Amino acid sequence: MPVAELTISSKTYSSWxxxxxxxxxxxGLEVREKMVEQENPENRAELLLLTPSVLVPRLTHERASVWDTLAIAEYLHELYPEAGMYPKDRIARAHCRSVSGEIHSGFANLRSALPMNLKVRHERFPIFSGAKPDIERVEAIWTECLETYGGPWLFGEKPTVADAMFAPVAQRFLTYAVPLSANSAAYSETINSWGLMREWIDDARREADEVAELDVEF
Structure with missing residues (x-):
């Protein structure tokens, strides 16, 4: 039996x-998933990618209630340090926290121009010029990490918090056929082939299309 509950919203659209x-x-925490109502105003704000500062996802575990993805990451790392969610090396761990925090708090143009949608693929998609610096910054982060730690994940041989944080970005790049360097394209495919990512995508494809249209400004 799961000892924790994770409140989430649409698996198709919800990057958080x-x-x-x-x-x-x-x-390694087994959770029971609880879906929030699509009509919930806070949930719609999250789906519209307006802010990460909403109460979805929320982890409820042993009388603790934790929301915000980085708070969840730190809580889980504190409980399960053996899981290796962050690199063992202090310098690499600081780097991992920094890039995870950067994607968590920034890149507003990228979020609005390329909303997550796991049910579609575009062969061509006009990318808002304001999003291009965000894309370039993401690629710079990925290049630095992959070259420093050897890949195939951002911090070496195993996925970490950083890979979880950048996974929706990699999926956006695939969805909208964003032109990428060879290394960035390979990393996006690493994310796309990740067993956990495939499980989530399969669930998303079975999900009812309750959100007919997202009023995102492009």
């Missing part, structure tokens, strides 16, 4: 829910 779920799986 995906991050929270991946973090729980990285920690």
């Amino acid at each position: 829910s995906l991050r929270g779920w991946l973090l729980c799986r990285l920690a």
